[in-house]
Amino acid sequence: MSFGARSRTVLASLGTLGLVLAASVSPASAADAAPVTPTQLFNGDQSCSTDSDRPTYLWAGNGLTVEGIPETTDTTSTSLVNVRYQVWPVTDPTHTTTVTRAYALPGFEATANLPADALPDGQTYAWRAQTVAGDTASDWSAPCYVAIDDTPPANTPGVSSSNYPQGVRDQGGSPVEFTLNANGDDDVTGFEYAWQQDLPIAGSATIGDHGVPRFVDPYDDPRHFTRADAPGGSATISLLPPSGSSGPTTLWVRSLDRAYNGSAITGYSFLLDSTAPxxxxxxxxxxxxxxxxxxxxxxxxxxxxxxxxxxxxxxxxxxxxxxxxxxxxxxxxxxxxxxxxxxxxxxxxxxxxxxxxxxxxxxxxxxxxYDTTPTVASDVYPENGSGGGAGVPGSFTFTPKVKGVASYTYSVNGDPEVTVAAGAHHTASVDWTPAAADDYDLTVHATTCSGISLAPYDYYFTVN
Incomplete structure (x- = not known):
């Protein structure tokens, strides 16, 4: 997994921009303006390191994205240029690989991918960039140094807690004190952790003005990341479990190396008694x-x-x-x-x-x-029974089960609703005469003085 890679969406967007511009603007020529050495150099969204003793450690399993901003001496020109990138092993400067980004817009980051087969794991490389306008090229930039690390830590981290022993039920209320250790892996420089097993990606970036990446150092977020006290060392953290935790609770942890490669994930589980009020x-x-x-x-x-x-x-x-x-x-x-x-x-x-x-x-x-349905009663047409007949009037009485009823609304077999005011004791009576023998459904609900429409009640009966 590549932890320092820019999102594919951003790369696709920048690539599309380049194609659109290429279709509408012709490449610059030496007569238009002289090319200027690219600035704002980045690799894997991280700033270029010009110190060969302190290279940037990066994963390059799918190649390495490099970029810089090309310019020309005519800062008002919109003519497109090319950007040439060259990479070589520090131990063998003669073994170079060159990649060209065509149709780059001056003033904006121009990305290219250095192929993975030119960047074997475990070696340190230098790369540089130059702007090409027509047949003219700028000076090369100063070299940037990267160390390729495609191998994740071999061991899962060790995890322990001084106040919440693993598998033991404990009274909640105190932050959990964890100690994380590299478990014998000297390549480990930090740890990532979360209360969910789906851990966030380390080493992401946002894209600023002119396409300049802004690398997000994961260790700036103590909710999920902490540095080891030394390579292959340990770290102590204090965490509150997720809101509402009780019963089995697990912290998921993995080790990270300098390139943000992650080890396999391990879990530390303990039990929390309920502390609900x-x-x-x-x-x-x-x-x-x-x-x-x-x-x-x-x-x-x-x-x-x-x-x-x-x-x-x-x-x-x-x-x-x-x-x-x-x-x-x-x-x-x-x-x-x-x-x-x-x-x-x-x-x-x-x-x-x-x-x-x-x-x-x-x-x-x-x-x-609450049962807020009304009680319905009739002396002629009993509930779930039969009585009366076609043309025989019947009276239905509505009685509330809750206080404050102001009216009742009823309908028979889906006919238009009728609303009647409640009288003494918040009850109401209505007369109804059936036109034909049939089965009937009287639906009625009450409305309170505060305007709440209460639960409906269905009163079934049969007319003889």
Whole structure:
């Protein structure tokens, strides 16, 4: 795997730009302007090293991308030029390989690929660039030095933890202290790790103005990378597990060499007890659409390790969709909040706590179910029974199961809906006369004074 390679999309885009320009602009000639030695030299998206004792270590299994910005003495010219790249082993300067990038636009990076067969693994190479305009060539650039390393570390890293032993169940709340070691591989210079087995790619780059790459040093991101204290050495890191971790938890780790080649991945697994908070409503069964006070209390072990400073409270199933609010905790780690539960089939809470050291617990769940359908009764047309007849009127009475009902909306066998206001005790009665003997479905739902359309109820009956 090549860890320092530019994305294929960017390369394709730059290549397409070159082809478009080539079709519309003719190459420069010596009469137009004199070529200038390329600047902004990069290899594998990393800056050129002009120190032969400190080459840039790179993977070149698919060849090596080199680039530089060509110029001419006429800075206003848009005539295209060629860029010539030459590479040779430091131990044998006579053994050169030359690659030309045609139709390059002055002022922009011109990329070329030095072939892999010219860059055997384990050797140091020098390369240089020159601008060619017509029959005229600039001076060569100063050499850039690269050491080719296509071989990943042979051993997986060693991983241990001083406070969360492997395979042992432990109280959560403290950052996990890990020690990573090269496991006897002197080629290792750093480590990569993540709580997911799909580790990020090391050594990527973004593309700036004029196509200049901006190499992203992976070791600038301590969430996933750390340097070894020496080649073949070790490193100590402190990590918080992912938010909501409990039960089996695994850190995935691999070693990296100077070219960002990665070893095979190894995992370090340990067990975390749940540190979820407790959720207690002020009443055992909060009423529908009525304010209720909830109290959140921290796990005792967690609180003694690092005080809880707040709670994330997600309400699920209520009006307007799921919502999340943050509730600050008091000095003792407890917190309270008033919530109105208005899910017509019920509502639940998902509550996690956050400690002062950043530890985020797994979630505590609390929920309640509501039956907000109305009760329907008829003396002439009983539910799931038969009665009356064609032309025989019947009365249907709607009674609420929750408080605050303002009206009822009903339909028979899909006919246009009819809405009637609720009367005394929030009930309503309607008269209905069937035109023919048949099976019927009366669908009815209530609406509250606050405008909530409650769950519908289907009342089936047969007209004789």
């Amino acid at each position: 407790t959720v207690t409503p002020a009443v055992a069964s909060p009423a529908f659409d009525r304010p209720t006070r909830f109290t959140f209390r921290p796990d005792a072990g967690l609180q003694s390790t690092s005080s809880v400073v707040g709670y994330s409270v997600e309400t699920i199933g209520g009006q307007g969709g799921d919502k999340t609010i943050d509730v600050p905790a008091g000095p003792d780690g407890t917190a309270s909040v008033t919530l109105t539960l208005d899910g017509i089939y019920g509502e639940s809470l998902r509550v996690s706590s956050t400690s002062a050291n950043g530890w985020v617990t797994d979630a505590a769940f609390w929920g309640i179910s």
